[in-house]
Amino acid sequence: MAPARVIQGQLTRLSRTTHGIAYDTTNDEIIAPNPLAAAVVIFRGGATGEEAPVRTIQGARTGLSRPETVAVDEKNNELVVGDPGDRRILVYRRTADGDAAPIRTIQGPKTKLLQVVGVAVDPVRDLLVVSTYSRLPGGVTGILIFGRTDQGDVAPKRVITGPKTGITRLRQIGLDPETGKIYVAAINNEYLPPYDVDKPRAGLDANAELPSPWNTGTEGFIGVWDDVEDDGDVPPRSMIKGRSTGIVHPAGVTFNAKDGEVIAPDAVWNGLFTFLKPELFKGRPEPSAAVERVRARQQRAGVPPSPRLRRPAVALAEAGGPRPQ
Known part of the structure; x- marks a missing residue:
């Protein structure tokens, strides 16, 4: 099925490595990191084709090195950026543009930040949630939970990590402020560097084939934790995993609370x-007026709803789809 719209081209200032994006429902804007350009680009919600961003955060004062993931705090009008290049979290005013300095930065050994691959904000409980993984002995692979306004070299309030979590490597996260649920994409694929930086393919036969990072024997999953109650080596409260789901190594996650x-x-x-x-969405209040206004604008503009693959496990079973090898 073809996408309803595609944003691409030189004028967009996007690159091939854009991994984590965010959508601002209040202001109808799309936010995307560009790690190769050390930048964050913001588009209008209805952007399409080779359309330039309405704002670009880039320059020496921004502190950006290799931004990998972004989140928007619609309540407090802030943008949160995860940057593994310098192992830090940077927070900007939502309307920041150009060479704008962050208003807060979390960075340092106490933070336990390493490969920062996901960020999410809970403005209801004043929490900032980060997914990070480590390729180094003693490093943390898991979920770090900070205070929303924390800054400097500050330790997280809670750390969700350990064998019971089932996480060996993770990527993007989502967070529902109405319920405090953290949705985690545990990709669980194996990181295999193709060569030693100083000695490419040292000790390898010239014709040696390196194993695929997708043949790990460890299936990924979508896990759900609570941003207040969970801490330490705890299993997910809910999980989407296994052959019947169709997913193998999920690289991201989001949710549509209205339709569950x-x-x-x-x-x-x-x-x-x-x-x-x-x-997972029981007890959640009705969508806000701002969300309904955005939906109304999209309907008037003739933007079709996102295509949905309902019950993918059934579709795979009926099609007899092969298991990825």
Whole structure:
């Protein structure tokens, strides 16, 4: 199925490595990091084609090195950027543009930040949630929970990590402020550097084939934790995993609370999977007036709803789809 719209081209200032994006429902804007340009670009919500961003955060004062992931705090009008290049979190005013300095930075050995690959904000409980993984002995691979306004070299309030979590490597996260649920894409693929930086392919036969990072034997999953109650080596409260789900190594996650859906792209299938999980959204209030205004604008503009792959496990079973090898 073709996408409703595509944003691409030189004028967009996007690059091939854009991994984590965010959508501002209040102001109808799309925010995307560009790690190769040490920049964050912001588009209008209805952007399409080769359309220039309405704002670009870039320059020496920004502190950006290799921004990998972004989140928007609509309540407090802030943008949160995860930057593994310098192992830090940078917070900007939502309207920041050009060579704008961050208003807060979290960085230092106490933070336990390493490969920062996901950020999310809970403005209801004043929390900032970060997914990070380590390739170094003693480093943390898991979820770090900070105070929303923390800055400097500050330790996280809670750390979710350990064998019971099932996480060996993770990517993007999502957070529902109405429930405090953290949605985690545990990709769990194996990181295999192709060569030693100083001695490429040292000790390898010239014709040696390196193993694929997708043949790890460890399936990924979507896990759900609580941003207040969970701490330490604790299993997820809910999980989407296994052959019947169709996902192998999920690289991201988001949700559609209105329809009770959890949505995840998979790095092996190169596809988008949507799961019906209404039990995760029980007790949630009705959508805000701002969200309804955006939906109304999209309807008037003739923007079709996002395509949904309902119950992908059934579709795979009926099609007899092969398991990725």
